[in-house]
Amino acid sequence: KSSAAFIRILGIAYLVAFVSLWSQLTGLIGSSGILPASEFLTSIRAETGIERYWFVPTIFWLRAGDGILELACALGVLLSLFLIAGIASSPICLSLWILYLSLVTVGDDFLEFQWDNLLLEIGFLIIFLTPPKLWNKFSPQTPPSSMVLWLLRWLLFRLMFSSGMVKLVSGDPTWRNLTALQFHYETQPLPTWIGWFFHQLPLGFQKMSAVTMFGIELIIPFLFFMPKRIRYFGCGATLFLQILILLTGNYCFFNLLTIGLCILLLDDKFWSQKALEPEPAHPARWPQWIIASIAAIVLTVTGMQVSHLFWRRPAWPLPAVLLYRLVAPFRSMNSYGLFAVMTTKRPEIIIEGSHDGKTWSAYEFKWKPGDLKRRPQFVEPHQPRLDWQMWFAALGSYKHNPWFISLMRRLLEGSSDVLNLLAKNPFPDKPPKYVRALLYEYRFTDRETLRTTGNWWRRELKGLYCPVISLSRS
Numbered sequence: 496k497s498s499a500a501f502i503r504i505l506g507i508a509y510l511v512a513f514v515s516l517w518s519q520l521t522g523l524i525g526s527s528g529i530l531p532a533s534e535f536l537t538s539i540r541a542e543t544g545i546e547r548y549w550f551v552p553t554i555f556w557l558r559a560g561d562g563i564l565e566l567a568c569a570l571g572v573l574l575s576l577f578l579i580a581g582i583a584s585s586p587i588c589l590s591l592w593i594l595y596l597s598l599v600t601v602g603d604d605f606l607e608f609q610w611d612n613l614l615l616e617i618g619f620l621i622i623f624l625t626p627p628k629l630w631n632k633f634s635p636q637t638p639p640s641s642m643v644l645w646l647l648r649w650l651l652f653r654l655m656f657s658s659g660m661v662k663l664v665s666g667d668p669t670w671r672n673l674t675a676l677q678f679h680y681e682t683q684p685l686p687t688w689i690g691w692f693f694h695q696l697p698l699g700f701q702k703m704s705a706v707t708m709f710g711i712e713l714i715i716p717f718l719f720f721m722p723k724r725i726r727y728f729g730c731g732a733t734l735f736l737q738i739l740i741l742l743t744g745n746y747c748f749f750n751l752l753t754i755g756l757c758i759l760l761l762d763d764k765f766w767s768q769k770a771l772e773p774e775p776a777h778p779a780r781w782p783q784w785i786i787a788s789i790a791a792i793v794l795t796v797t798g799m800q801v802s803h804l805f806w807r808r809p810a811w812p813l814p815a816v817l818l819y820r821l822v823a824p825f826r827s828m829n830s831y832g833l834f835a836v837m838t839t840k841r842p843e844i845i846i847e848g849s850h851d852g853k854t855w856s857a858y859e860f861k862w863k864p865g866d867l868k869r870r871p872q873f874v875e876p877h878q879p880r881l882d883w884q885m886w887f888a889a890l891g892s893y894k895h896n897p898w899f900i901s902l903m904r905r906l907l908e909g910s911s912d913v914l915n916l917l918a919k920n921p922f923p924d925k926p927p928k929y930v931r932a933l934l935y936e937y938r939f940t941d942r943e944t945l946r947t948t949g950n951w952w953r954r955e956l957k958g959l960y961c962p963v964i965s966l967s968r969s
Contacts, residue, residue, distance in 0.1 A: 496766045497758050498624065498639045499581065501647075504755035505621055506578025508748045509591050511876045512614055513571035515747070516598060516606075519880055520568060521912040523605045525561045528912055529881070529901045532601035533559040550824045553597040564601075567594050585627045585781075592618040592827075599826060604898050605880045610749035612829040613654070617752060619827035620646055623781050623789060642786050644759060646793055651756040652716045653797060654831045655733060659712030660804045661832030673702040675837040681939045682838040683744050684886040685862055685879075686871040690743040691951060694939050711736045719760060730760040745862075747878035796822055800830040841937045842889040844960050848906065848927030852963065855931070858906070859919035860885065864937050867950045881916045889934065893961040900964075903930050907966045932961035 524532040536559055539551050548556065555563065571594045577587050596615055599606040624643045662670040669675040677698060680690035711732050718729030734757050737750045796819055802809050811819075822828055843864055847855040859865050862874050863882040881902075888896045905913040909926030935954040944950055 496763045497761050498644070501755050501758050502583050502621065502625070503579050503581065504751065504758065505617060506575050506580075506583075508614060508751050508755065508876075509578065509595070509618070510572060510575035511748045511751070512595065512611075513568050513575060515877045516602075516880075517565065517568035517572070518877075519916060520564055521561050522910075522914075522916040523880060524602055525564065525912050527905070527910045529905060530603045530605065530898050532564060532603075535601055535603055549821075551600055552824055553600040554593065555597055555601050559601060564598070567598060570594060571598075583621075583625045585622050585625050588618065588622045588625050592622060596825060596827075600824075604884060604896075608747070608878075608883070609829070609831055609833065610747050610752065610878075612826045613749065613752050613831070615826045616650060616829055617647070617756070619825075620650070620793075623786055627781055640780065640786055642790050646790055647756060647759055648719050649794075649797070651733075651753070651759075652719050653801060654753065654756070655712050656716040657801065657804060657830060657832045659709055661835035662709075663713075664804060665835040667836045669837045669839065670705070673705040674698070675834075676701040676704050676708075678837055678839045679834070680743055682841045683834075684883050685745040685874060686864075686939075687743055687745060687873050688871045688951070691871055691939055693743050695942060708736065723762060726760050727765070730757045733757050741875065745873065745875045748876040751876055792818065792822065793828055796828040800828075803830070838890065842957065843935045843937045843954070844885055844889045845933045845935060846903070846906070847931055847933065848922055849929045849931075850922075850925075850927055852929050856921035856927075858917055858921060861916070861918040864952055867952045867954065868948075870951050879916075889960070893932065899932075899961065903932070903961065903964050904966070906930050907964070929963050929965050931959065931963045934958055934960040 520528075522528050524530055524535075526533060532555060536551075536553075536556065539547055543550075554567070557563075571591060574587055574591050574594070577583070578591070592615065595611075595618065599611050599615065602611075620643055624639050624647075662675075667675070669678065680686060680694040683690070715729045715732045718725050718732075720726075721729070734754060737753050737757070740746060741750045795815060799809075799811060799815060799819055841864075845865065846858045848858065849855045857865070860879075860882050862872060862879045863885055864871070884896075884898065888899050893899045902913065907926055907928075907930055909922075914920050934957045936957055937952050937954045940948070940950050940953050944953070
């Protein structure tokens with residue numbers, strides 16, 4: 496039952512990922528989008544030989560037009576529904592993995608998030624958890640491979656333990672003195688209104704929350720390999736942390752995947768004390784030598800990744816290094832860890848356009864902070880990928896984010912695909928002649944300010960993020 500529930504949760508995660516990306520696809524990587532997939536592949540083709548098919552794995556080498564990209568999302572949605580319905584077989588899971596890997600590969604900056612990699616890693620392992628049949632109705636009574644289940648448990652361990660360790664080894668003072676959560680709710684990419692209220696809580700509560708978080712991330716993962724009752728406690732503690740993260744931040748389908756992995760910590764008897772009757776026929780399984788070979792590769796590569804948390808430059812044998820490089824392009828054996836260094840300020844980019852270079856009007860994004868009176872919203876499990884990238888861009892310079900200049904160019908061109916990614920286009924009749932980007936520092940207001948002004952945010956202008964741009968000057 497746990498395996499069946501996990502497969503359905505994975506199906507939901509795949510469904511969310513494909514539907515979410517589909518709604519933004521043409522604006523992000525379409526032919527008139529910010530980073531066209533066809534241009535990306537053309538540039539790779541010009542610089543590489545036949546090895547490109549391995550190191551840039553995607554089915555879109557054949558064609559990367561808007562219709563083909565959208566067709567891949569549509570097929571992904573259909574196959575996801577099969578998983579949710581319990582129709583789970585290796586060919587279906589393999590097809591989902593190939594489709595999503597292909598989209599992630601050509602998605603460039605917009606699909607380089609840890610939950611994209613986590614979905615691919617789980618999606619890869621699930622291929623070997625399901626029967627190698629063309630079509631199979633997954634039964635709760637189907638005994639899954641114990642070795643694959645252990646690899647999924649090892650994945651959950653790495654996900655949680657690495658998240659705690661990266662905070663410690665980074666040397667960040669806010670994690671060391673337990674004040675990081677004093678800033679986190681305010682400076683995370685897409686806050687929620689519940690996060691606003693958590694931000695108002697006293698410093699003592701924030702420090703106690705940080706201690707609890709470190710306990711769950713650094714100690715609890717070792718319970719995943721313990722006997723049943725202890726393992727159940729580890730499952731409950733991890734679920735508790737995931738629910739808090741769900742309430743205070745928007746992390747797309749990341750928490751959903753983690754919750755799915757937690758479900759695998761529960762034995763089938765957890766759901767029912769009645770013993771499950773064996774299936775009348777022995778279910779089809781992958782040969783043990785294939786599972787053992789996959790396990791050896793996964794443990795070698797992920798063991799190298801975990802070791803980097805303790806030793807910065809371990810001397811690995813050359814075969815291990817070559818294996819690491821060979822599997823890296825498939826993003827199915829990954830390292831994890833968010834917020835190793837806590838951002839203590841919130842720079843925010845506001846893009847403006849003008850017809851005459853004197854009167855400027857601001858573009859409004861759908862989810863990221865802009866209007867001071869707009870309440871922080873819940874958007875998970877959907878991921879507005881442009882809004883997320885704007886958060887990363889604000890932490891650096893437009894010179895180090897070529898996609899940002901491409902975004903500005905599309906606004907000058909009036910690209911409808913890109914404008915659909917925004918909440919407000921102040922130039923509905925004619926694109927502006929000039930665009931620029933200002934940099935503000937945003938802060939949460941306090942309860943009194945919210946009550947009297949209705950403002951959830953306050954901001955201070957810091958200067959120009961990107962100078963004035965026009966198509967003629969470009």
